[in-house]
Amino acid sequence: MDIYGQQGSMKQGKQANLIKLQREVLENVLKVSKREEESDGCVWKVLIFDTHCQNILSTLLKVGHLREMNITLHLNINQKGEKRDRLHGVKAYYLVQPTQENIKAIMEDFNKDLYDQVYINFSSPADEELLQSLAVHVGNLNAVYKIKRVVQYTIDFVTLSRDFFSLNIKESYKSLRAAGTRTAAQVISQAAMGLFSLFRTMKKTPYIIYSDDKNNVLLAQELYSLFENLYKNSKEYEDESTDFLQPQFTQPILILVDRDVDLGSMLLHPWHYGALIHDVYHIENNKVKLNKPDSKEVQNFDLDSQNEDSYWLDKMNIPFPEVAKDIVERLQKWDIEYKQITSIKEDTSKMVAAMSNINEMKDQRRLIEMHMSISAGLKSELSTRHLDKYFEAGSTIIREKQLKGQEKSELIEMFQQCSIGAGKPNFDLDKLRVLIIYLLFVQDIDINDFKQLEEAAGITNKKYIQILEQFKQKRIPETTTSTAASSDTNLNSEEIADKLTSIFGKFASRVKSQGKGLINNVKNNLIGIEQDFEIATQVKSIIESKCMNSEKLGYKFIDILNNQNTLTQPKIFSDVVVFSLGGGNYNEYQNIQEIGKKLNKNIMYGGSEILNAETFIQQLTS
The missing domain is CATH 3.40.50.2060 (Sec1/Munc18 (SM) protein, domain 1)
Structure with missing residues (x-):
């Protein structure tokens, strides 16, 4: 019996592409x-x-x-x-x-x-x-x-794009903090094996830089043990080479981040194409379901990474208005080209060449129409739910640590427009997200100001009311639990409070000490917004300092190949892998990719699962 099968064949110095690497491994398996x-x-x-x-x-x-x-x-x-x-x-x-x-x-x-x-x-x-x-x-x-x-x-990992992956560990955030479908130890073991699989596929041994919280400490230790066992059994591997077990001139760095350090990226309404699709429609293993307009029929779309659909891979981290405009332009261009091809009648050689392009053009048309349908659905949601305004309001709160008079009035007006009424659907979740962001990021909360916002929101979902009450009690202890919140919601208030104590403990000191906030350089034009969330900011600092700044940020270090746990000199590294135990999200992925472009570094990003705001809050409240 073979102990391990043959893994990927990535060459030293070549930028990692997870699609090609894992596909090669799977083809070898089959x-x-x-x-x-x-x-x-x-x-x-x-x-x-x-x-x-x-x-x-x-x-x-x-x-x-x-x-x-x-x-x-x-x-x-x-x-x-x-x-x-x-x-x-x-x-x-x-x-x-x-x-x-x-x-x-x-x-x-x-x-x-x-x-x-x-x-x-x-x-x-x-x-x-x-x-x-x-x-x-x-x-x-x-x-x-x-x-x-x-x-x-x-x-054991799911490739979502060239530099984006998930371990598909369901309810990982809840399980790490309370009794979920798995125990915390099971989640950590599964995460360790998933990351071990990733680096086995890359044929690389990483430096591990990990946040000093209990779960990431255990994850780093378990991952180290897997590599240590790999060394002991290296002779039993079928690999064509075991060079990756030897010290390398450039190794990747794995940064294990603490999810609770930054919930802003998890809760903020998104503005980029991929993040917006996931927020509205829940992308599941690159597949999307949405209802046809004025119909109960469900459309199933495959965001095709199998053939490296360049459009999806290239546009997923672009602001949605730019993508929507580009889709229309591509459709118009396709119509012109198709008419030109089908109008060829006399020149036989041109007709043969044109016919060979027909199938390719049909595939292009299918792709364009798919993104057109998704874009149309997103536009409808934007209009109905005022998602652009929620994004702007949340960004302002995070950036400024406050809401000024005019901004607060606009938010109150928007809450009222989205309240229950004739023909007006109730979007309690959208309101809850902004209110939690307010409680997390505003430095000096005025009780009356928040009460005014809360009353305007008029949230009626009992689970949402209770989670909001728990956040309030951590930031505004003087407030009393509302009657609605104290009613039976099948929730354990003490368990929720324990979860939030951990979150607020990590937010409190940072929010007070950082004047710039978690999102910098927000421009008036929504299309041009640049976001630097806290985790992305930490990743940037670690990369720029060649890992030397990691200890100041509260991270620890393991050099697996040399069996060292102290940083004595700057590290030269190739690829960077950022992993969020407890769940990642498309907002953070987009932000980290932008940092990678600026620093000219290939940064891969993944999580124990990929959540949107709704699935994350479900884990807080369930």
Whole structure:
């Protein structure tokens, strides 16, 4: 049995592209070796994956790609009620997490004699007891001959773009702070394996710079242990080279940031294309669902990173008004070019050349129409919910640490326009976000001013009222809990208060000491707004100082290759990976990419999951 499968083949000094690197690894997982093909002549395959691995595959390999690898059928082993037929004479490729549930499902497949040529691929190293139980079970059935290969890979992350990734650990923020679907230890272990997978795919060993909070300390230690184990077992790896286990002239740096240090990026209404789509429609593994206008029908869109859709990848961090304008211009340009091609009638050579471009142009048209539909939906939401004004109000509060008279009057008016009434939907969440930002960032809160804003907002959602009350009690202790908040909302007030105590403890000292705030250089023109959130500002400082400034910012350091935990001299590094345990977001991703451009550094960004404001607040209130 192979301990680890072959990983990516990134060359030293080359800028990392996660799409290409992880796709290469996945293709290696699923391909048949020449030796295996020559031995039995069978090349047709069926792929059996779990939901976790399906998510990993879905952003990188389409059905067409799978067919090119002779995969004619793909099935989800976790799909309840899905009947899988007996298929002999084809290669059955399992790609699953090494969990007890999946091992039991594989055992059951052997009981039913579904496949006679089995290739078992685990997305991460399996527990020895689980492997032993599988081996004993297969041996008792006298079916060992069916197993052609068992390989343990390290591929536990979802690539969202060239420099953006998620570990898809659901409810990670809540689980790290209270009893969620997982324990904090489980989240940290899964995050460590996800980051280990990332760097195995990059074939790099990072310097680790981590914030001095309990969870990131444990994450850094566990990640260090994984690399330490890698050194001990390096001879058992199938890699064509183990150079990445040796000291390198330039290594990447991994910066583990504390989510609670900056909630501004999580709550602020976005203004850039990708962030706005995620805020309004919830991007899930690069897929978007939205309702057709005046219809109950749902449209499904795939933001295509498989073919490196340059439009999505290039425009996701551009202000939405610029993208909306560009989409219209591209559609107009396409119409002109298409008319020119279809008008060619006499010149045969030109007609042949034109026909070869037709399919490509149809693909371009499909892409343009997809973004046109998404853009139209966003424009409607902007108009109905006044999202541009919420963005401007939130940015002003963060920047100025206050709301002046005219700005406060405009916010009150907007709250009233978005209140319950004839034909007016209630957008409690939008109001809650701005009010929480106000409580987090305004230095000297006037009780009467806030009461005026709160009354104008008129929030009626009981869960939202209670979370707002908890924020109020931390910033305005003199306030009393409202009647609505004290009613039964199925929430544990003490648990919420404990969560917020941690958040406010980290915000309080920083808000008082920083005059510039978390967002700098905000211009009057919304399209030109430049945002520097707190985490991005810290990342910038670490990069500019070649890591020497990290200790002043409250970060610690581990040099894995040299077994050092002190910084004695500036570090020369290649790529930068910023990881947010507890969840990342598109606002922060956009901000960090802007900093990367200014500093001429390739910065990758990811989180234990990628949240928008709604899913983040759900974890605070659930």
